[in-house]
Amino acid sequence: MTTFSSVTVLGAGVLGTQIALQTARHAIPVVVYDISEDAVAAGRERLAGIVEQYLGDVGQDARPDADAAVARITFDTDLARAVGGAELVVEAVPERLETKREVYGRLAEVAPAETVFATNSSTLLPSAIADATGRPDRFLALHFANHVWRQNTAEVMGTEQTDPEVFERVATFAEEIGMVPIRLHKEQPGYVLNSLLVPLLDAAAGLVLRGVADPATIDTTWQIGTGSPVGPFRMYDVIGLRTAHAVASASPEPGAQAWAAYLQSEYLDQGKYGVESGEGFYRYR
16 A cells, blocks of 8 residues: 555646656556646657657566556546545646646645645745645645656655645655655755756756857767766757746746747747657657
8 A cells, every 4th residue: 555545647748647657557546637638638649658668768578567557547637526536636737836826726626635735846946836725734846857767766845834744755655656755854946956957957058059069069078078878958858848948938037038039949939849749959750
């Protein structure tokens, strides 16, 4: 028996579907909610692709396990129905504060009183969202990295209002689904992982914007100089250029705004979203 026996994931994007698969692989039923039938259809297709990525990493012998996990995942466009039986809701909607607060306002009205809420936000502090949840003592951040079965950290970060027992339950749950829980003792923008990663990505973006070097050269330099298997622009493609654009757009810094405009004109307007679309800074088809 796991700490939470039923989980709902809000958002059928790249990380939402990965979180659903990782959870369902450990015999926990999962409901994935999104706002429309089109979004759900895209989520189902995305999940199928993620299963193939997972099997590409672990081997085809794991297909029966993966198929069983997919059978435990259902999709829904009705929020009340999607969370009606949830003991834990993991929110993975777009990285915009106003969007998340609006979602939690609706969620608070329909979720059971005992349900725990966790945001997968990678940049926003949970304290900026907590009052919108209607249950700040049962709300915290649970941040997964992309390719959750491989980059299997789960950063657990509460606020001053988070019940310590809830914090430990969520950390235990993360461990139960094969993650390594990273317990943060206080709020930190970017948590641990992105506090290290974002400065690298920002520096790489600045080199491109100033015309110093192209993405492939920057990646090659980083890989040779550090021994890293990938460079920052390959990382951008994995994270997703829509996510990178949303984060940059939310920053008031002129450099971030310039980067958002560059991503929009050179990539997003052409349907190049990174790995999820098959092309970003690199081609994946």
